[in-house]
Amino acid sequence: MKEFVIDTREFDPPAPMQMAISELQNIIPGESFLHQIHRMEPTGVINRLSSMGMDFYMKREGDDYHIYYFYKEDRDKVLKEIDV
Amino acid sequence: MFKGLSLDQAPPYEAPLRFFLTAPFFAILGGALLFFVGYDVSSPQVLGLLHLFTLGFITLVMMGAMQQMLPVLVGVTFPNALFFAKIIHVSVIVGTLLFGFGLFFEQFSFLAAALVFLLFGVGIFSFITLYKLLKASHKSATVWAMILSVVSLIIALFLGSHLLASLGFGKVGESFSFVLPSHGIFAFFGWVGLLIVGVSYQVIPMFYVTKDFDENIKKYLSFFIFGSLVLSLFFKYAIILTVLGYIYFGLESLKLLESRKRKIKEITIDFWEMSVYSLVLAGALFVGDMFIGNEVLERIYSVLFVYGFVISLICGMLYKIVPFLAWFHISSRGFFDMPTMKEMIDERDLKIQFKFHTVSVLSLLILPKIAGIFIIASNIYLFLNLYKVLKIYTEYKAKPSPFDSFKKPA
Numbered sequence: 001m002k003e004f005v006i007d008t009r010e011f012d013p014p015a016p017m018q019m020a021i022s023e024l025q026n027i028i029p030g031e032s033f034l035h036q037i038h039r040m041e042p043t044g045v046i047n048r049l050s051s052m053g054m055d056f057y058m059k060r061e062g063d064d065y066h067i068y069y070f071y072k073e074d075r076d077k078v079l080k081e082i083d084v
Numbered sequence: 085m086f087k088g089l090s091l092d093q094a095p096p097y098e099a100p101l102r103f104f105l106t107a108p109f110f111a112i113l114g115g116a117l118l119f120f121v122g123y124d125v126s127s128p129q130v131l132g133l134l135h136l137f138t139l140g141f142i143t144l145v146m147m148g149a150m151q152q153m154l155p156v157l158v159g160v161t162f163p164n165a166l167f168f169a170k171i172i173h174v175s176v177i178v179g180t181l182l183f184g185f186g187l188f189f190e191q192f193s194f195l196a197a198a199l200v201f202l203l204f205g206v207g208i209f210s211f212i213t214l215y216k217l218l219k220a221s222h223k224s225a226t227v228w229a230m231i232l233s234v235v236s237l238i239i240a241l242f243l244g245s246h247l248l249a250s251l252g253f254g255k256v257g258e259s260f261s262f263v264l265p266s267h268g269i270f271a272f273f274g275w276v277g278l279l280i281v282g283v284s285y286q287v288i289p290m291f292y293v294t295k296d297f298d299e300n301i302k303k304y305l306s307f308f309i310f311g312s313l314v315l316s317l318f319f320k321y322a323i324i325l326t327v328l329g330y331i332y333f334g335l336e337s338l339k340l341l342e343s344r345k346r347k348i349k350e351i352t353i354d355f356w357e358m359s360v361y362s363l364v365l366a367g368a369l370f371v372g373d374m375f376i377g378n379e380v381l382e383r384i385y386s387v388l389f390v391y392g393f394v395i396s397l398i399c400g401m402l403y404k405i406v407p408f409l410a411w412f413h414i415s416s417r418g419f420f421d422m423p424t425m426k427e428m429i430d431e432r433d434l435k436i437q438f439k440f441h442t443v444s445v446l447s448l449l450i451l452p453k454i455a456g457i458f459i460i461a462s463n464i465y466l467f468l469n470l471y472k473v474l475k476i477y478t479e480y481k482a483k484p485s486p487f488d489s490f491k492k493p494a
Contacts, residue, residue, distance in 0.1 A: 010293065012293060039289050039293070040285075040296045043224055043286070044157075047156065047159025047222065050159070063295040065296070
């Protein structure tokens with residue numbers, strides 16, 4: 001699985017949401033997933049995922065959030081890839 | 085497959101904005117009554133005046149903010165958002181005016197009508213909002229704080245309705261003196277306070293580009309505050325825990341703001357600082373008063389809680405939220421030549437309002453009559469500052485969207 005990474009920690013709103021949504025367009029089922037590094041829970045994006053047929057996994061490491069976005073059917077593959 | 089990218093999940097700008105722009109008029113009305121009429125401390129006039137600020141200003145803004153945030157945070161929209169907003173807005177305005185005037189001018193016959201409007205407006209708002217919040221698939225710390233806040237609002241509404249009915253029908257019984265403080269506690273520390281906590285979890289890291297709140301604060305603070313509120317019904321000193329919870333929250337929010345990487349000085353941060361200092365001082369006086377029981381202390385901490393803590397914070401948040409929403413709605417229609425958030429309201433105008441606001445808080449503590457004039461000036465400025473943003477939004481709304489030129493002819 002190919003991992004796309006975006007770091008939105010230093011951006012003012014609504015750039016982080018726009019960047020994440022824009023990048024999600026490049027995700028292909030079975031082939032890739034998106035990894036966003038952000039300073040807070042990106043609730044605006046998370047609440048759009050279900051209608052896009054997508055899912056997410058989020059973990060907090062220190063001050064940063066790592067959010068992984070993928071198609072629902074790829075959940076197991078992505079979690080294995082990121083060692084969860 | 086990828087099914088949607090639109091940024092139009094937010095409600096129409098006009099829905100929350102009508103709440104935000106009406107609120108200053110209630111403060112102006114309150115200021116005018118303070119200055120031109122005055123009040124008798126021992127009469128129901130104080131309650132009438134207080135509710136012009138708590139219902140007319142604070143609750144209206146809170147309701148607007150909730151309608152704005154719910155679709156983004158929870159991913160659900162209110163049914164027919166603009167119509168819903170209009171119904172609630174009108175009901176709460178009429179109910180608050182009848183309530184405020186009824187108590188201030190001792191026209192108790194107004195109170196029954198006020199009860200109907202407020203039960204309808206606040207009741208529909210709170211039950212629909214609670215239902216939507218409980219349906220949220222991802223319950224973040226903000227969603228939980230909002231749930232507990234709305235539950236507190238429902239409790240405060242029913243307790244308040246009992247009080248209003250007692251006054252309106254002239255049947256003030258023994259229960260009145262027990263219900264009154266419980267209503268106040270759930271309205272202020274529950275509805276207002278918990279919503280501030282929940283919204284801050286979003287607003288501070290988002291707008292000021294700070295770190296997020298500590299994980300344990302987000303996980304437990306709202307429940308701790310709500311739990312201590314419920315406990316205070318049976319053991320009155322439990323309210324001290326609630327106040328300590330808020331002081332802790334206030335100091336943590338200041339710590340985050342001070343640790344922000346971009347150290348640009350903004351007036352909205354001054355509002356935030358004033359809010360937290362008022363909260364800490366009010367909290368200390370409140371706890372002290374529980375053991376001393378002094379009327380002067382009561383008046384000071386009430387002013388500091390309501391006007392110093394909550395209204396300062398609301399002003400600061402409005403100056404972030406209203407331009408941001410305008411920018412968001414205009415840009416999502418394809419315009420990229422509009423003013424930036426900072427350009428929408430001149431920082432000098434914000435400074436003037438901040439000065440009037442500061443003097444309002446200080447004079448409310450010493451000379452409430454004189455404070456009236458500063459409250460009027462401060463809220464006229466608040467309205468005018470927010471109105472500038474509305475004007476920019478309206479100008480762009482009237483223009484055809486650049487996206488239209490890309491549409492294929494039918």
